[in-house]
Amino acid sequence: MLGLRGLARGARALAAAPGSRAAASFASRDGGLAGRLRGPGAAVALAAACAGAGLCVLRPVAAAEEKATQASPGRFAGAVVIITGAGGDFGRAGALRLKREGATVVLLDAAPQALEASAKALAEVPGPPAMAFLCDVTSDEGVETTVAKVELAHGRITHLWNNAGYQGAVKPIDEYPIADFQRVQDINVVGAFRVLHFVSRSMRKTGGGVVVNTASVAALRGTPAMPAYVASKAALLAMTMSAAKDLAPHGIRVNAISPALIGPGFMWDRQNELHAASGSPYFSRDPEEVGKNKIAGVPLKRVGTKDEVINCVLFLLSEESSYCTGTNLVVDGGLQMR
Numbered sequence: 001m002l003g004l005r006g007l008a009r010g011a012r013a014l015a016a017a018p019g020s021r022a023a024a025s026f027a028s029r030d031g032g033l034a035g036r037l038r039g040p041g042a043a044v045a046l047a048a049a050c051a052g053a054g055l056c057v058l059r060p061v062a063a064a065e066e067k068a069t070q071a072s073p074g075r076f077a078g079a080v081v082i083i084t085g086a087g088g089d090f091g092r093a094g095a096l097r098l099k100r101e102g103a104t105v106v107l108l109d110a111a112p113q114a115l116e117a118s119a120k121a122l123a124e125v126p127g128p129p130a131m132a133f134l135c136d137v138t139s140d141e142g143v144e145t146t147v148a149k150v151e152l153a154h155g156r157i158t159h160l161w162n163n164a165g166y167q168g169a170v171k172p173i174d175e176y177p178i179a180d181f182q183r184v185q186d187i188n189v190v191g192a193f194r195v196l197h198f199v200s201r202s203m204r205k206t207g208g209g210v211v212v213n214t215a216s217v218a219a220l221r222g223t224p225a226m227p228a229y230v231a232s233k234a235a236l237l238a239m240t241m242s243a244a245k246d247l248a249p250h251g252i253r254v255n256a257i258s259p260a261l262i263g264p265g266f267m268w269d270r271q272n273e274l275h276a277a278s279g280s281p282y283f284s285r286d287p288e289e290v291g292k293n294k295i296a297g298v299p300l301k302r303v304g305t306k307d308e309v310i311n312c313v314l315f316l317l318s319e320e321s322s323y324c325t326g327t328n329l330v331v332d333g334g335l336q337m338r
């Protein structure tokens, strides 16, 4: 495994490569190693450093051209947006859109490779330099120190997309592994609470903010063979309302988004395979049939796209939803409607 100094050397070499216009300073978590990266590949290098071990981005340094992109108008110009689960499908797509619309995006994920891939994708689009932190939402210390670093770097956190999630096993309740049930709650409920806890403390200090929690239509329908996931997202929806009440006096809005039947692609196919293999009488044993049956049950008769989810997340994060708090925006083609 690379030592911190080796990692810094590698990061400097990467910073000289084409691919990104950002430059930034960095430091080891204990403050023992610090430096500054400048060059066309600096953002990629920093993402690699984050994903490697112990290095974190402290302060993006704007070059003249970066200042120009920072000043570019957009719904989120001047915003500092934390996204958890930023290495995942939704998180990455949302990060790209937010950066294009002027936000300084801060990527958090527990999976180093996924985080690095998102940071690399982000380096290719115009907008203010992004940051990436390896951060597990099940760790008190990890979340608290990461939030503190973002605050130190930018002086404020204006938006949080609380999006990290773990689906867990797909098994009926009598076969469901108890330890996995616990893990799903640890990530989807306690993890989301932990992030909201620390970020809302920071937002209070700077006069307010906006939060979107990613829940799911599974919470509204009691999807079979997913008891842990259903319970966790229902808890998140209830917590969204409680947090919205607690935080309204501090100028913080908290809403939820509940997608369902998003595809096509790996997640859609995988989900249908898992449902087909679950043994539940509610699903066909044939994954293709499972997919067809789901679409047949949706009023709009098609799957929803990732972009359609991101449109709604950005609406809730933006001032366009300024009178919405404690609500749940369902993005499901009418599936859960009775």
Ligand SMILES: NC(=O)c1ccc[n+]([C@@H]2O[C@H](COP(=O)([O-])OP(=O)(O)OC[C@H]3O[C@@H](n4cnc5c(N)ncnc54)[C@H](O)[C@@H]3O)[C@@H](O)[C@H]2O)c1
Pocket: 084, 085, 086, 087, 088, 089, 090, 091, 108, 109, 110, 111, 114, 135, 136, 137, 138, 163, 164, 165, 166, 167, 187, 191, 214, 215, 216, 217, 258, 259, 260, 261, 262, 267
């Ligand atoms: N994809 C869908 O159709 C769908 C539908 C409804 C709700 N959702 C929800 O949307 C959110 C994003 O889902 P996605 O489709 O992008 O899934 P995904 O699996 O692609 O992304 C989830 C991300 O969360 C990260 N993560 C998991 N545990 C973590 C932890 N402990 N700390 C930090 N990060 C962690 C993963 O590493 C991953 O990058 C999830 O909360 C999911 O439950 C997704």
